[in-house]
Amino acid sequence: MPDQPVRTPDRLLARRTFLARIGVLGATSAVATAIPATTLARTSQAAPAAPAHPDTASVTDAALDRLLDLLRPVLSELSRDTLSGLVVMTSPGPDRFSAAQGTPRPEPGAIEAGGTDFIIEALDGFVPFPDQLSTPLLAALTTALDDTGIALPTSLNTLLLGQVATLDQALLVILRNDQTLPLSLVVALLLNLLATQVNPLSVTGVLSSPFARLSLDEKCRAFELLEGPDADLIGLLDANLPEPLRDSLSGLLRFLAGALLEFSAFGSYNEWAVFDRQTRELTARPVGWELSGYQPDGVVHGWDDFIGYYQDRSEVGA
Amino acid sequence: MRDVIVIGAGGGGPVVAKELAGRGLDVLLLEAGPRHADPDSEWTHLENDANNPLTGFLRFGPQDRGAPAWYRETPQNSFIWQLSGVGGTTQHYFGNCPRAMPGVFTGYDGADRDAYDTAHLFPFSYDELVPYYEWVEATLPVQTAAMGTKESVFFRGCEGIGLPVQTTKTTVEDSFRPQQNAILQPGGWAGKVTGRDDPRLRYPESTGCTFCGYCMQGCSMPHGAPRNLAAKRSTDNSYVPMALTADAWADGGRAAELIADAYVTRIHTERRSGETVATGVTWRVGSTGEVHREDAAVVVLAGGCTESPRLWLNSALPNPNGWVGRGYTDHFFDWMIGLFDERTESSKGAASAARADFPGRGGMENVGLTPGLQQFAAVFSDSGIRGHHTNGRAPKGPWDGPAGRMIGPELKDALMNGIDRLLNILVITDDDVEAHNRVTLSALPADEHGPVPKVRFHQRRRSARTLANREFVARKAAEVLRAAGARKVVRVDWPPLLLHVQSSMRMGRSEDDSVLNADAEARWVKRLFVADNSALANSLGGPNPTLTAQALATRTAEKIFSTYFGGDPWVAREAPTVSTDARISSRLADVVG
């Protein structure tokens, strides 16, 4: 785990841009006034050794706790919006995410099929993703800087640098200390990072997530970067990986790119959202069944589709 | 001390267990996953509940469904589709049982003898395996597949491109046919009525395949049938019931003991007169974490192509030529989707009941899926997103547009055209054994069973023959769909989907590139045999692997019996008992309770 970064103004400017790119800055603007400011180090050279734990920095514990309470729902909303932006790639419908990607459809789609919750539940509850890979990814997201000089719109420039430092500190706590790893949040932040690489203007807009603001074509370009995987992305992420795992990273990103789309497709068309675990029955007709005409009268135990044997041959010789 | 301990109750392990239990040996069958003894109360016919690889009742993970699935490292876009549980991956297999191409065996002398992976032939002849094929075909049993609408569409396409019909079990030329499959032919009302809870669809009013369309969700149809009369002959319905009731159907037979939720973490060996000899195993009980150890005269490893190398390496068994885990073949699949205006009834009937073969190239089969899996298959691609990016590939050909995953409106419209108005073709490549496609131990942290396997496939650096074969068959598949009347044909260009898995612990002619000798005994560990798909010498030329692995496992059971128990081989001189035998049904009622 890398040390707590030094909080100098230059660094914080770059960090602020990064937080904007992964969607955190925009999403938190609503609670911005509640963010207390951290005292900044005087110069980068003279900065004291970084504290070992993120939560021992210069905002009081009580203030940080209050902020965390405010931040958690905001970040979970950010993940939801981002992953909604993902699932509508595989089944656009009448929702605002499909509209935002430029492919509105009248009939139900991924959102109505519960695709967002499907993917969040899968990522957070069940993906047996080893900490050894997720920890460095988290570290990258919580320490990375953006000095590409993307100009932030004024709406994202309202936080004082001290507040940015606090926000950053809180993010670190949420990503590192929560009981279960919020893999959905990690994935969302990653998608947002790629989104702002594809289209820097996506840092602001109507929805809370940069990725969800992209057109379908731009989302595909973001996936191109993930799947490539893009050298800049690798460079950003692998600095934190222990040596034996460096090789695994590009493979992991390729795997992730595929898996996110495959899982979105599976979840957007299967019965997950309307399955009652207690009775093991459906509570309504799944969206995917309705769209595809599958099992018009529900589950059957047989079909009358036995035509016979090809050329009437029901057995063959050696 | 047991006579034999078999590790893994999937496609191969139960075959050895059944055969040796039938000879009266004391056999212990250990399975890492759940038992699924009562499908009626444990299973549904719903694809997420069944097939979600993280949470489904058919997944690769522990018995406790609330616990996470077992993580395997795949450092590329790819997907390993193996299952734990009694029946292993056959629980959701399609039951297709073609024989291997004769050209992949030593001694083949046909005009096309150079067309195969000749550097990695089986160390014996096709003729030598034929009696074992016949034995397994009679036991499962294997029959000619019944035809539904989707098969008739596939056949029309094959006729349309001028392919001849194959009417034999052995393939000798480019041809098409109904599958020979391990699915009981429909009898009574089966296949003739549509319904739920219709008494006519219950056993014995219906026997065999009811055309329900849930092969991939596990087969327990027709309702009310004894387990060994369920239509699809996955080993949980065929070989396992036979192993557990061997005293009932075999003269002098002794029922095998099955323990599920028992993960073998180590194979033990000792040195005896200068040789390394297997002596037993240690396993961990999933629900309690308890550890047990038992000794046996012979140990049979049958964990599957990914897990058997892992257990070998975790047991620190010898690997002098480095071939443990190497030479993994997967038929480098591809997927072709044809959209039709007419009805194909793709979601009904056995999932895949028709095929075509191209000796020296591979083959293809039709596959029907449920909506979520259909869309999963349509976005599983190594060629980026159609019309957006190519990921450096996106080949063009007789399909529409560049290959790649569909997305957005195109993906949705494809399914809205109707799940029963499409036809999928699985492209099956005759692929080469290549040392770099392999299982190693991952550097990621170990789980409760030790270091986890890492499966590396270099899909873009496969042999020229493999790549050319795949393109050849992909073109044929597109042509068949067009000839059948498809309005639109999409090639997805799948990354490796590991479900036809072979040869990662291969037997071979040369000591330099094989792990097993011609008897399937480990070259460097006596009394240790391998009896799953990993023992296969190569990818069989493209035919689905399970029948051949089961024939080979039958032969291996004979080798074990004659080498270590002083018995005689039986396949040549006895007649097999069919797994649907009534004695098995009635004894099962007692043993399962």
Ligand SMILES: Cc1cc2nc3c(=O)[nH]c(=O)nc-3n(C[C@H](O)[C@H](O)[C@H](O)COP(=O)(O)OP(=O)(O)OC[C@H]3O[C@@H](n4cnc5c(N)ncnc54)[C@H](O)[C@@H]3O)c2cc1C
């Ligand atoms: C969707 C699908 C369709 C298919 N259709 C066909 C088809 O039509 N025809 C065909 O021939 N093949 C088909 N296959 C492939 C077929 O399932 C495999 O060929 C077959 O199951 C392989 O048998 P196996 O014994 O090698 O491995 P598996 O069947 O995977 O069995 C291995 C077993 O060992 C257990 N195990 C592993 N490690 C341990 C351990 N350490 N301790 C205890 N137990 C352990 C596993 O839990 C598992 O149950 C299909 C596969 C899939 C996924």
